[in-house]
Amino acid sequence: MIPVSCFAGKHVALFGLGGSGFATAEALRAGGARVAVWDDNEAARGRAAAAGHDVVDLAQADWSAYAALVLSPGVPLTHPEPHWTVKQARAARIEIIGDIELFCRERARIAPGAPFFAITGTNGKSTTTTLLAHLLRWLGRNVEMGGNIGTPILALQPPSPDRWHVIELSTFQIDLTPSLRPSVGILLNLTPDHIDRHGSMENYAAIKERLVARADRSIIAIDDPYCAAIADRLAARGQSVTRVATVARDISDGLTLDGTRIMLHVGGRTPYPLADLTGISSLRGRHNGQNAAAAIAALSPHSEIDAHLQAGLVAFLGLAHRMEQVGQRGRVLFVNDSKATNADAAEQSLKAFRSIHWIVGGVAKEGGLTPLAPFFGNVAKAYLIGKSEDEFAAALDGRLPYVRCGTLKVAIQAAASDAAQSEADEPVVLLAPACASYDQFRNFEERGDRFRALVTALPNEAPA
Numbered sequence: 001m002i003p004v005s006c007f008a009g010k011h012v013a014l015f016g017l018g019g020s021g022f023a024t025a026e027a028l029r030a031g032g033a034r035v036a037v038w039d040d041n042e043a044a045r046g047r048a049a050a051a052g053h054d055v056v057d058l059a060q061a062d063w064s065a066y067a068a069l070v071l072s073p074g075v076p077l078t079h080p081e082p083h084w085t086v087k088q089a090r091a092a093r094i095e096i097i098g099d100i101e102l103f104c105r106e107r108a109r110i111a112p113g114a115p116f117f118a119i120t121g122t123n124g125k126s127t128t129t130t131l132l133a134h135l136l137r138w139l140g141r142n143v144e145m146g147g148n149i150g151t152p153i154l155a156l157q158p159p160s161p162d163r164w165h166v167i168e169l170s171t172f173q174i175d176l177t178p179s180l181r182p183s184v185g186i187l188l189n190l191t192p193d194h195i196d197r198h199g200s201m202e203n204y205a206a207i208k209e210r211l212v213a214r215a216d217r218s219i220i221a222i223d224d225p226y227c228a229a230i231a232d233r234l235a236a237r238g239q240s241v242t243r244v245a246t247v248a249r250d251i252s253d254g255l256t257l258d259g260t261r262i263m264l265h266v267g268g269r270t271p272y273p274l275a276d277l278t279g280i281s282s283l284r285g286r287h288n289g290q291n292a293a294a295a296i297a298a299l300s301p302h303s304e305i306d307a308h309l310q311a312g313l314v315a316f317l318g319l320a321h322r323m324e325q326v327g328q329r330g331r332v333l334f335v336n337d338s339k340a341t342n343a344d345a346a347e348q349s350l351k352a353f354r355s356i357h358w359i360v361g362g363v364a365k366e367g368g369l370t371p372l373a374p375f376f377g378n379v380a381k382a383y384l385i386g387k388s389e390d391e392f393a394a395a396l397d398g399r400l401p402y403v404r405c406g407t408l409k410v411a412i413q414a415a416a417s418d419a420a421q422s423e424a425d426e427p428v429v430l431l432a433p434a435c436a437s438y439d440q441f442r443n444f445e446e447r448g449d450r451f452r453a454l455v456t457a458l459p460n461e462a463p464a
Helices: 019-030 041-051 086-089 097-112 126-137 201-213 227-237 286-299 305-314 343-353 370-378 388-397 408-420 446-458
Strands: 010-015 034-038 068-071 094-098 118-119 142-147 165-169 182-188 216-219 241-245 254-258 260-265 272-276 324-329 331-336 356-362 379-385 402-406 429-432
Touching: 010 019, 010 086, 010 356, 019 034, 019 041, 019 097, 034 041, 068 086, 086 094, 086 227, 097 165, 097 408, 118 201, 118 331, 126 142, 126 165, 126 305, 142 429, 182 201, 182 305, 201 216, 216 227, 216 331, 227 241, 227 429, 241 286, 254 286, 272 286, 272 305, 286 305, 286 343, 324 446, 331 408, 331 446, 343 370, 356 408, 370 379, 379 408, 388 402, 402 408, 408 429, 408 446, 429 446
Parallel strands: 010 034, 010 068, 068 094, 118 165, 118 182, 142 165, 182 216, 216 241, 241 254, 331 429, 356 379, 356 429, 379 402
Antiparallel strands: 254 260, 260 272, 324 331
């Protein structure tokens, strides 16, 4: 735990008692703050009361007594409208912050030079965060990883000069972190996502930009126009910017992808390879080339990386639910990409494989399957599940063979049977839903776990 002492002796309101909220309440109390906690969920309030926290109905509280509102990142700050606690805090003229801000303040107080790597982007941030933490550990560093992935940031060990924090940040977290200034900031990509919570794509991009705007070093992948513009703005201000490009671009300094090779460009001289991703299944596809290049760029000041980089990449096992190869039955490969909750994420796996038996559906995002039409040629057949079944059937009709399956279990059985009869050398059963999961599952992790369990239960040879 990181005891948060910046509010020692002060009274703080905290709303949201999920994993990060509960850890924040514990950290504030350990640092000497008096914390009034509340959550709309009765069970969460009960858990907090059992742990000795002061559970206060903030709707009835005197907000003039509080120095700050610490808000869970899942609670609306601005759109579609501010949460009632936000309105109360603004009326009382107190600051509204999140757990990442508390970490930043504690780091500035006890170890201002402590290594702090912050990663964001619409897609790929979890893989990049995990890969970067893995490579740092490969180099013998003492690494703490968390934030929007895994462990809440305040449940990690405290900042120190010899401890490296590698932290994934969502836009919601960045929006609650006014003093964000990492040692290294990584921005991977920007495509429309969570616009209902940010009002517009421009506002969404502006919030993401804050992560790199004051970083000591900024690493920005410039494949999309939003990120390219951000890189240009920061460079024009004289900031240290390393560009990463996976499509053909003429850059004088930075990293590019040449097939599976990650190339280093310095001063306009002939680029040379830093690493090769050939045969590394956990880093398959151009999007993973972007993730790997960004992680490598973050390590560039550390000269010993050259001797160990390739071995470290080969040893990376990848993440669950991100193009995770969960099994093989005969010639049929089963791939769990449950994290592909939007079309942009699903595009990456549709580009990475051929002869795909595609399990798709759930709660559709804006745009549906339209952006994926250019990749239908890689799909042998689609297996529709969930709430979007009717919408996706209409979108695929006459363009791609499909079958309505309803549930994931039925879809796996049908896809496995069809794939086993395929004449392709390596047919793939791919779960890449391009949808949110909450019509049939609590989250994408539960959906992916169910896929893995159902594949494991299949006979050794995929049913024919």
